[in-house]
Amino acid sequence: MIAADPPPLPPMKARLGDRGLFPDLEPKVYLNHAAISPMSTAARSGLMQAASLIARDGLGAFRPLLAQRGRLRATLAGLVGAESEDVALVLNTSAGLTALALCMPWRPGDRVVLFEGEFPANVTPWQQAVATFGLDPVYLPIADLARPDGPDFGRLDAALADGARLVAISAVQFQTGLRTPLGEIAARCHARGAELAVDAIQAVGCCPIDVEALGVDYLVCGGHKWLMGPEGAGFAWARPDKAAALVPRTAGWLSHEAATDFLFEPGKLRYDKPIQRRLGFLEGGAQNAIGYAALEGAVQALVEIGVEAIFEHVQRWHDAVDGPMSARGFRSNRAPDRARRSGILTWRPPDDLTAVQLADALERRGVACSTPEGLLRFAPHWPNALEEAETAIGAVDEALTELRG
Numbered sequence: 392m393i394a395a396d397p398p399p400l401p402p403m404k405a406r407l408g409d410r411g412l413f414p415d416l417e418p419k420v421y422l423n424h425a426a427i428s429p430m431s432t433a434a435r436s437g438l439m440q441a442a443s444l445i446a447r448d449g450l451g452a453f454r455p456l457l458a459q460r461g462r463l464r465a466t467l468a469g470l471v472g473a474e475s476e477d478v479a480l481v482l483n484t485s486a487g488l489t490a491l492a493l494c495m496p497w498r499p500g501d502r503v504v505l506f507e508g509e510f511p512a513n514v515t516p517w518q519q520a521v522a523t524f525g526l527d528p529v530y531l532p533i534a535d536l537a538r539p540d541g542p543d544f545g546r547l548d549a550a551l552a553d554g555a556r557l558v559a560i561s562a563v564q565f566q567t568g569l570r571t572p573l574g575e576i577a578a579r580c581h582a583r584g585a586e587l588a589v590d591a592i593q594a595v596g597c598c599p600i601d602v603e604a605l606g607v608d609y610l611v612c613g614g615h616k617w618l619m620g621p622e623g624a625g626f627a628w629a630r631p632d633k634a635a636a637l638v639p640r641t642a643g644w645l646s647h648e649a650a651t652d653f654l655f656e657p658g659k660l661r662y663d664k665p666i667q668r669r670l671g672f673l674e675g676g677a678q679n680a681i682g683y684a685a686l687e688g689a690v691q692a693l694v695e696i697g698v699e700a701i702f703e704h705v706q707r708w709h710d711a712v713d714g715p716m717s718a719r720g721f722r723s724n725r726a727p728d729r730a731r732r733s734g735i736l737t738w739r740p741p742d743d744l745t746a747v748q749l750a751d752a753l754e755r756r757g758v759a760c761s762t763p764e765g766l767l768r769f770a771p772h773w774p775n776a777l778e779e780a781e782t783a784i785g786a787v788d789e790a791l792t793e794l795r796g
């Protein structure tokens with residue numbers, strides 16, 4: 392039970408390469424952590440504790456679950472090198488980015504740099520800001536940053552020199568798995584007075600990421616991929632001075648300072664209380680308490696292992712499949728250097744087959760993977776045993792034989 396001052400959940404014995412926390416997981420080899428992670432018993436236990444508490448105490452569960460979310464904010468902040476008071480819980484990446492895009496102190500004509508080839512979650516919200524505030528979007532090809540010989544910043548530098556106000560990009564590219572050179576981009580932005588907003592959903596939980604060291608200004612992350620939480624439970628972070636400068640256009644009743652005191656004291660019901668000047672103002676109404684309790688369970692398992700160790704484990708898993716896949720005619724998108732690799736590994740299939748055909752054939756053999764933009768994507772995480780790599784390659788061989796008939 393989550394008590395008034397909730398003790399941490401009991402350790403769940405999460406171990407690299409051990410799927411003991413996923414007793415119900417059907418596929419033999421689950422490689423869809425870049426899409427939706429399955430729920431561990433750690434996440435389920437967090438969820439069930441919260442649900443049981445609400446079932447038993449109703450409103451009485453509110454304060455303990457508020458405290459639980461405080462603890463979760465601290466853990467999430469720790470995962471990105473931030474302070475918990477600069478973190479707000481948001482439903483998903485889109486919700487967090489939409490709130491930021493709508494709350495920026497824009498001036499008409501401000502330029503926003505977006506990337507073609509990105510997942511749309513870090514494009515659509517800025518397009519809406521463009522339409523609402525009369526901004527000027529600039530689209531650059533993400534391929535510039537994915538060149539095998541290193542990123543080409545030419546077009547980005549030109550856009551920044553032209554007075555861009557904000558650059559929006561993902562920490563890891565969903566198609567290629569390229570880890571974006573955020574530090575270099577942030578330095579270039581700041582040298583020209585621009586800001587950097589990062590969609591980190593494909594990084595946090597698998598790739599080490601530190602907002603201070605990188606110089607990121609805003610970061611948003613959904614919880615259902617590498618954090619292994621449920622859908623509908625994510626977080627946002629902003630540099631404190633940036634959060635204070637936001638115009639709280641999406642504020643709700645819980646965004647005010649001392650928002651709830653009228654519930655406990657007479658004469659406190661007022662409509663002129665200031666809005667918090669911290670990012671917490673994004674949490675404007677009743678929260679997804681059960682989802683965040685599940686997310687805490689999931690993240691606790693991950694923190695027990697440590698993100699550095701997870702990254703190394705996942706790279707070993709990729710090492711074991713990338714050569715064999717290339718030998719079978721798949722063209723790898725893996726970056727040549729470690730610093731640009733992530734949890735995602737994709738290939739363009741041989742010309743006579745499509746990724747969808749292959750993924751379907753693999754699924755029939757108990758290997759679950761996905762097919763963004765015609766690529767075959769493997770995204771293993773900490774529970775994937777290294778031996779599974781051999782099983783996956785065996786399934787690829789069978790799939791090739793079946794499909795080539």
Ligand SMILES: Cc1ncc(COP(=O)(O)O)c(C=O)c1O
Nearest residue numbers: 483484485510512561565592613
């Ligand atoms: C880079 C990236 N951003 C965001 C998302 C998802 O956004 P949201 O959390 O809003 O569903 C995905 C995948 O679904 C993604 O690959």
